[in-house]
Amino acid sequence: FGTRTHKQIKQIAHELKRTQYSSTPMTVLSSRDHSCVHPEVAPHANRNERCKDLREGKDGRCHFYHNVHRMRDQWTLQGTHGLNQAWDIEELVSVGKRIRACAYYASRELMQTANIVFCPYNYLLDPLIRESMEINLEGQILVLDEAHNIEDCARESASYSLDQRSLNLCKEELESMISVKIRRAQHEPLRNFCYSLIKYVQDSLMSERGFESASKVWSGREVVAIFRTLGITPDTLSLLKNLAAVMEREEQVKEETVELPTISSASSTLLKSLFMVLDYLYRSDGSFADDYRVALQRSYTWSNQAPPDVPDANGFIVRRHRHRNTRVKMEVLSLSFWCLNPAVAFSDLNGRVHSIVLTSGTLSPMGSFSSELGVNFTVQLEANHVINKSQVWVGTVGAGPQGRKLHATFQHTETYAFQDEVGELLLHVCGAVSKGVLCFLPSYKMLEKLRDRWVNTGLWEKMESLKTVIAEPRRGPKGDFDELLQCYYDAIKSTGHRDGALLIAVCRGKVSEGLDFTDDNARAVVTIGIPFPNIKDLQVELKMKYNDQHCKTRGLLSGNRWYEIQAYRALNQALGRCIRHKNDWGALVLVDERYKNNPNKYITGLSKWVRQLVHHHDRTRTEAGPTRSPGLRSPERSSVRSILTNAPQHQNPPVQSATLTIILLNIYSFYFPDLKNDDKPPKTPVANANVQQVYPIFESSPVNPNFRKPIFKVKDNNSLPSVDINAKPSTSTIEDKMDTATDTVKIQNGGLTEVDGAEPQVQVSDDDDETIFFTPELFEGDENEGQESPQKVRDVTAIEEEREGEEEEEREGKERESKRRRLSRSKHKNNPATQGSIDSTSLVLNVRVNPLHDPGVLISLLCL
CATH class of the missing domain: 1.20.5 (Single alpha-helices involved in coiled-coils or other helix-helix interfaces)
Incomplete structure (x- = not known):
């Protein structure tokens, strides 16, 4: 059973524990980063190297390793150590620490008798990891959860990238082995291979003019021909055997007290990976050669370096002052072997395993998996969502509280107007939604820009007055991220002056997949823009061209279609963080005007269950609220009610006093169907227009009985009528106004019934298609931080x-x-005739309701 992360494995083990198969023999495979218990290895930067030294060194005796027998069989683990039900890797590590036994090697020993083996699915797809972990898939049943990532993982498993510095270090280590005459017959061919590859890279740099600002790309066939000139042919793949001989320590060497030096694990991995790629290129008479592209790229990075120490005339080094580190621009040359066809790595599984099962909530379109993976899936199932439609509110937003359009393409996201509008909208949601709110952005670059802008303008402080605000870190130790995540959960459980927490994350990041935000941990998910991959990325460009080249012969998706699907799979994964079980409920807010402007183009990529519930909203207004801003820390913030309540599922909330706001007329008919007309709040005459401080909120027709307040207002077909503030209050009832409603739902017995189909009808122009169109201007992909991305040698497209x-x-x-x-x-x-007049296109008139009817209530009327 393979899935993407160890967090997901923990969730699966928890679910297995709830079934009647909870005591079935099982194990969890993981890296030393998650399972090593040795006090000297666990904090070490290179755990693999340190573990090897402790096990095989001259004095090397890892007592934890030699105590594996205490926990390496299922019966001992269940009967003696209390793991008699399904367990996760953290529980195994806890037992290992208690009895001083190695959990890493124990999990591998338990694999021999296990009926279920849990592991990240790159353990199954990567040939090097399969060999290292001794995983035999012959005749096995393979279940791959979160399979929407399988294509990317399969391509990465058959690809490899290295830089010139690592290649030089490997060559130097091999030369040192030869100089001291250690297994010279095995080391010399490897040294010569590295030397030839380095020389060819340098010759390529000399032959390419202007290479400083470009990349050079070869096809797989061209690379095969190049390696033939270097003396690497299918007949010389015996180098793999020589490499294995270098890596394996002979038994007599272990028994002797003399320690022989070996090359580092990094150099060993480099050579193994290079030969793995060559094996794919030469396999089956080069049938996979067309599936590869090799790129040589030059980039730059900045590093802090102290000035070198220069001795004086007498040879002494005297440091009179403490030197400051200077930033030095360093050249980085990388050689990448990119596999563009996931079927290359998947060919190792196809035909060997008994069955392959792919599961995910975002597999659609499922047809692409058969063509991309080269496997014919005879059985396919696309099930409906387990929740009721009344448990989720889905809406798109095209403009922010200030009325500015929100079009999250690259050129618009760079403007302060866009950044401020998104901040105000997010502040809105924080004030309206209780407990946890997740906000997903297309890239880390946008996250950093928005955070810097909001800190400078004070919006960040306003958000923090409402909720604890946490931003997903781009880099850093895993422990730091886990600590931030725990702060988020603790803030939601807290009963302090702040109501829950806001977590700002990135699509395809650590938060968007693999984490479970159940119930109050995510009552709303806000997505900004559409997370298209960076169209300027060289690997993305090559993959699109590859698909265009083979779409007709192999049945692949076209490059444009593939590009679009990558964005929507990431978006659907982010939206899925909200609803986690059949009784969960929440709101999904998709912020971008493109959803409404062209739904046939942008809505069709969403998951089926989301697509059926989407309503489009393109304007906001300022709603009645307290006279103090919710951005201020004050006890009056309790008057800011949440849209989401903890009311029982599928039940109407109790009647609320209409002292806070005036909402859409049909809201009352939906929430309070048994309320008589004379009991409903009457229309009150308007008093003097005293401008008061208000806070913005959205309004809409109701979709969920769990939402006490409206969020967005459905766009009317006609413009709003003018309002006479001196007119007498109307005596018409709410039912009289229902005929003017433009929503696509009708009220029936306090519930919802759809009208004319589940989805809104949209006119399709002659130029529109029911498929997702390629939109080249939409790229929000992240660029490499700290280095200049190399430009491609190509014409302007x-x-x-x-x-x-x-x-x-x-x-x-x-x-x-x-x-x-x-x-x-x-x-x-x-014009004298216009002196004193008011611009009716942008007036927001704030008036106070007659205090005789409803004292202290502030409303806002939008006059057109």
Whole structure:
């Protein structure tokens, strides 16, 4: 049973414990990072190397390793140590620490008698890890959970990248072995191979003019021909056997007291990986050669270095002052062997295993898996979601509280206007939603820009006054991330002055997949934009071209279609963090105007259960609220009610006093169907228009009885009528106003019934298709931090020309609109007839309700 992360393995083991098979023999395979219990190895940076030294050194006696027999069989583990039900790796490590036995090797020993073996699925796909962990898949039943990542994992398992520095170190280590005459017959061919590869890389640099700003790419066939010139042919793959001889310590060497030096684990891994790639390239008379591209890239990174110490005339080094470290620009040359076809790595499984089962909530379109993996899946199932439609609210938002359009493409996200509008919208959601809120961004680069902007403008502090705000770290030790995650959970359970927590994360990051945010841990998920891969990334570009080249002959998706699906699988995974079981409930907010402007293009990529519930919203208003801003720390924040309540599922909440807000008319008919007309709050005359401080919120038609407050307002077909603030209150009842509702749902017995199908009907123009279209201007992918990304040697594509043309048209349109507005304002100012008038297109009039009817309540009317 393979899944993506160890967190998911822990969840699976927990579910197995709840079944009647909880006592079945099992084991969990993991790395030393998760299972080593030795006090000297666990804190070490290179645990593999340190473990090897302790086990095989001259004095090397790892007592934990030699105590594996205490916990290496299922009966001892269940009967003696109390693991009589399904367990996770943390429980095994706890037992290992208690009895001073190695949990890492114990889990491998337990594999011999286990009926179920849990592991990350790269243990099953990567040939080097399979060999290292001694995993035999012959005749096994293979279950791969979270299989939407299988394609990427399979390509990565058959790929390898190295830099020139690592290759030079490997060559130097081999030369040192030869110089001291240690297994010279095995080391010399390997040294010569490294030397030839380094020389070819240097020759390529000399032959390519202007290589400083470019990359060079070879096809798999070209690389095979290059390696033939280096003396590497299918007949010389015996180097693999020589490598194995170098890596294996002979038994008599272990018994002797003399310690022989060996090459490092890093150099060993480099050579093994290179030969693994060569094995794929030469396999079956080069049938996989067309599936590879090899790229030589030059980039730069900055490092802190102290100036060198220079001796004086007498040879002494005197440091009068403490030197400051200087930032030095260093060149990085990388050689990447990229496999563009996941079927290459999957070919090791196909035909050997008994059955393969792929499971995921975001496999659609499932047809692509058969073509990409090269396996014919005869049985396919696409099930409905286990929840009721009333348990989730799904809406798209095209504009923020200030009315600015939210179009999260690269050129728009760089503007302060976009960043501020997103911040205000997120502040809104924090004030309306209780407990946990998750916000997902397309890239770490955008997260850093938004955080810096919000800190400078004070928005971050306002969010922190409402909720504990945590941002996903880009790098750092695993322990630091686990600590931040625990802070998030603790803040949600806390009963302090802040209501829950806000976790800002990144699609395809640590939070978006593999973590379980059940119940209050995620009552709302907000996604900003669409997480398209970086179209400027060389590997993405090569994969798209590869798919275009083979889409007809192999049945692959086209490059454009593949590019779109990568974005929506990441987006659907992020949306799935909210609803985790059949009784869970929450809200999904998709922020981008593209969803509403062209639903046939952007909604079709969403999961089926999300797509059926989407409502589009393109404007907001300021709703009644307390006279003090919720951004301030004050006890009055209790008046900011949550949209989400802890009311029992599928039950209408009790009648609430209408002293806080005036909402849409049909809200009352939905929430309080038994309330008589004369009991409903009457229309109150408006008093003097005293402007008061208000906070923004959204409004909508109701979708879920668990949502006490509306969120967004469905767009009306016609413009709003003008409002006469001096008119007498209307005596019409709420039922009289229901005919004007434009939502797609009707009220029936306090529930919801759909009208004319589950999805809103959308007119499709002649140019629109029911599929996802390629949108080259949408790239929010992250760039490499701290280094300059190499540019590709290629002509300007039609995609870039089209994007530049659209940007030019947009700039010209903005300039014309700006000139028209300045001219209009000038005429308006100089016209005496307009003195004292109000610009009706942007007026928000704040008035106070008659205190005789409802004292202290503040409403806001939008006048058009």
